[in-house]
Amino acid sequence: MATATAGNTGRGVDTGAGQRPAILERIAASDRRHRTSFRVQFALVWIVLIGLLGVAMVATNNVQTDWIAEWGPYILGGTRETIFICVVSIVLATVLAIVGAIARLSRNPVINGVAALYVSLVRGTPLLVQIFFIYFALPQFGIVLPALAAGILALGFNYGAYMTEIFRAGIQAVPRGQREAAEALGMPERLVMRRIVLPQAFRIVIPAIGNDFVAMIKDSALVSTISVTELLWRASKAGTQDFRTLQALIIAATIYWLLTIVFSFFQERLERRMAEGDR
């Protein structure tokens, strides 16, 4: 085909062994041009729209550099708490989800029932209510938790319930033959789960966990309601002091946004690495 193409163009190039026909080079160059042009336009759209947003905020007197210089670092400091809360909560949620998923797949009606109730209850009630419940209601049973611990517990329990269903699906997505091969080697049930099924299920659910982590960065703002000094709490505090609420919220929102961009980037990279890993 290659020689025929060269012949048809009339250039008479002999595409012998090892030499690519010129048309391939031109197709590749054209592809590159299209890709670059797409990227440039894409970036321009972002720059223009974000620029417009910035201009609008400056014009409405919502961006004042001296105020930002004074309060910006204080609000930014809340990032530490926000990330800390999210990391600890997602670890807690993952542990709960693994236990929950195994329980939901159990043939034991008591274990299965408890796990199903946990998932149903947590998914059926607002996260805000759960946060209040743990912070304000537990003390009535003699359990007094610091705000930070209560917030982490609430987020962990909440996400644990959603992730239970994700892990359950992940475990069920591991091909049956994997379990059978392990059982046929004489591996006891627990070992099959721990060494063969869970590691593969984990790979399957990693993208979903990453998603949930990004979602949690935003949901963690709710623990500001019980005075955990994270991002949003600091923003409201700084804002109300100088009647600069809107400006403070803009700063907080920007930080949340940047955080999610950064973590989404890492999540995508992780996903890609797992994909090329060993499938």
Next chain:
Amino acid sequence: MSGPIIFEPAAADVPHLGEVIVEALGIEKYFGDLHVLRGIDLRVRRRQAVMLIGRSGSGKTTLLRCLNFLEEPTIGSVEIDGFRVEADPLRAGSPERRERIRQIRLRAGMLFQEFNLFPHMNVLANLTEAPVRVLGIGIDQAVATAERYLEQVGVLDKRDEFPARLSGGQKQRVAIARALCMEPKVLMFDEPTSALDPELVGEVLTVMEELAHAGTTMIVVTHEMHFAREAADTVVFMDEGRIIEAGPPEQVLANPQDDRTAVFLRRFLSAFPDRAGHPHGVD
């Protein structure tokens, strides 16, 4: 229901065979209302290579899976190397029964159509996982054993690769090495070449043939008639959940006594001449 045929070659016919390793008695299996196995009796002796042949749906694979309880028989019992387990269709299974099933599985290596290597472990880890964690063998010794079997099946150079990087034929040979690492009393193959590209079938069958000639006890569900003729001590023909005919390959394959066997062979060989004529379907 026809009377059960217990198949056991007379000692005089096959003097090289040893004691009974596998004994299945009265195996019946229902899937819902579907009667898949209708009373199977089978004995397999040490060093015997048994090939199960028959149409798809005749119950060969189900029988094999009942032998190590990947499938729970509805009726019957299985004994492998002295461990006997009765069918327990109501799943009232005690921990003690589960342990006996595990003991059976430790003694019966299983090879699957889809290989079922563990994709998250490299080849060496696939081979050492069960010996180390189930048998409690030291890692150094497990690695040495693994390398010996990898060499035997000709894929030692792939010891550090992940399964995704192997061809189907290499995967199945690694799977065979993995089963051998447990030093089983019997190897059970469930259509080990059915998922392979035709040009990769030969390398797996060659390994299996070597194992058979070296005296490995094996039960093989297969459609490779040439292989059966070369490697089997005994060919068992199944139809509609029963053993119809069993005997040495030259008898069952070349001179079948039962009409159903003859019809199957005629149809099969006219549909897949490759599998009869040329070694391993290659050439």
